[in-house]
Amino acid sequence: MSTNQRKTLALRALATALVAVAVAFASAAVAADWPTRSVSIVVPYAPGGGTDIMARLIAQRLTEKHGKPFVVDNRGGASGTIGTGYVARAAADGYTLLYVGAVPTIIVPMMQKVPYDAQKDFVPVSIFGTGNYILATKPSLPVQSLAEFIAYAKERPGKLNYASVGPGGLQHLGIALLAQRAGIDIVHIPYNSTMAVSALMSGDVELYLGTSGEMMNAGTDKVKRLAIGSTKRIPQLPDLPTIAETLPGFRVAGWNGMFAPAGTPPEIVNVLAKEISDLAREPAMAQKLTELGIEPVGNTPAEFADVIRVEHASYREALKTTGLLKE
Numbered sequence: 001m002s003t004n005q006r007k008t009l010a011l012r013a014l015a016t017a018l019v020a021v022a023v024a025f026a027s028a029a030v031a032a033d034w035p036t037r038s039v040s041i042v043v044p045y046a047p048g049g050g051t052d053i054m055a056r057l058i059a060q061r062l063t064e065k066h067g068k069p070f071v072v073d074n075r076g077g078a079s080g081t082i083g084t085g086y087v088a089r090a091a092a093d094g095y096t097l098l099y100v101g102a103v104p105t106i107i108v109p110m111m112q113k114v115p116y117d118a119q120k121d122f123v124p125v126s127i128f129g130t131g132n133y134i135l136a137t138k139p140s141l142p143v144q145s146l147a148e149f150i151a152y153a154k155e156r157p158g159k160l161n162y163a164s165v166g167p168g169g170l171q172h173l174g175i176a177l178l179a180q181r182a183g184i185d186i187v188h189i190p191y192n193s194t195m196a197v198s199a200l201m202s203g204d205v206e207l208y209l210g211t212s213g214e215m216m217n218a219g220t221d222k223v224k225r226l227a228i229g230s231t232k233r234i235p236q237l238p239d240l241p242t243i244a245e246t247l248p249g250f251r252v253a254g255w256n257g258m259f260a261p262a263g264t265p266p267e268i269v270n271v272l273a274k275e276i277s278d279l280a281r282e283p284a285m286a287q288k289l290t291e292l293g294i295e296p297v298g299n300t301p302a303e304f305a306d307v308i309r310v311e312h313a314s315y316r317e318a319l320k321t322t323g324l325l326k327e
Contacts, residue, residue: 034094034268038069041097041258044083044104046076051256053292054128055099058258061279062272072099079168080104081114088116092263097272098122101256103169106308107315111168111324119312120262124304125269126276127257129294133174133229134215135243138203139222146227146246149207150182157185162207163196164188171196171209173318174229174252178209180321181247188322197223209252212236213293229253230295251314255297257304273301 075083090096280298
């Protein structure tokens with residue numbers, strides 16, 4: 001290589017380094033000034049649900065903290081994919097965020113074509129809270145534990161039914177995955193909304209994976225709680241074992257977290273993650289979330305990414321088992 005060629009390569013390397021430094025300084029400057037105007041937090045569902053409530057708690061605190069309005073923008077429809085797609089196309093400047101759970105970001109993209117790539121178009125910020133799911137049977141079923149239910153079901157392949165609020169939801173996929181790992185054959189019966197838990201209470205089905213709110217408010221004469229889908233027991237029901245105590249590694253939970261469009265300055269992402277984490281850990285907020293049946297989380301972007309990675313594999317397995325996985 002000639003001396004001129006070496007000089008040219010050196011100049012190119014220097015120019016590349018200078019551009020990288022300039023971009024880094026520009027990104028830091030943007031983050032330092034952020035926000036200078038209103039920030040939109042898109043919730044891809046109608047107002048009033050658990051996801052919407054949590055987003056509004058975060059928006060209120062961020063508004064107070066930064067002195068600029070953080071506004072919840074409800075863009076519902078198509079299982080959350082309309083609002084999610086809207087944020088995927090938004091500028092990566094920290095002024096359009098997404099607050100959502102696993103359905104439109106993990107599950108639906110594996111079931112059908114959506115107008116975004118959930119793994120490439122978003123960066124995870126922080127999970128604010130997780131809604132627990134409780135596995136329950138009808139009281140008349142002669143079992144007292146998950147292990148007993150599994151043994152009972154193995155003796156009656158295809159004879160027991162479980163309810164869900166529709167194909168592809170957490171209740172459906174959670175039990176489908178449980179059945180696959182436990183080696184039991186149990187029939188799925190989808191219902192609309194609250195009809196699913198009603199089907200369990202009336203004895204029309206033998207099993208249901210309901211939200212903690214549904215299952216904790218139901219009387220023991222209506223349902224028999226067997227196990228909880230979280231990784232650890234909860235203070236409200238300390239004697240209720242986890243599903244993982246019978247099926248190691250099993251977890252099903254309805255987390256909700258903040259995402260930003262891919263390319264959002266990491267300084268903004270880190271600021272948001274810290275503030276969401278701090279809010280989730282405040283005693284008064286933690287108590288409020290707990291009263292809503294939500295477990296406070298507040299994790300880092302890296303920890304959130306790990307949750308997505310693990311759940312992507314689990315839900316892929318469940319969707320394949322149910323025949324809902326698109327090829």
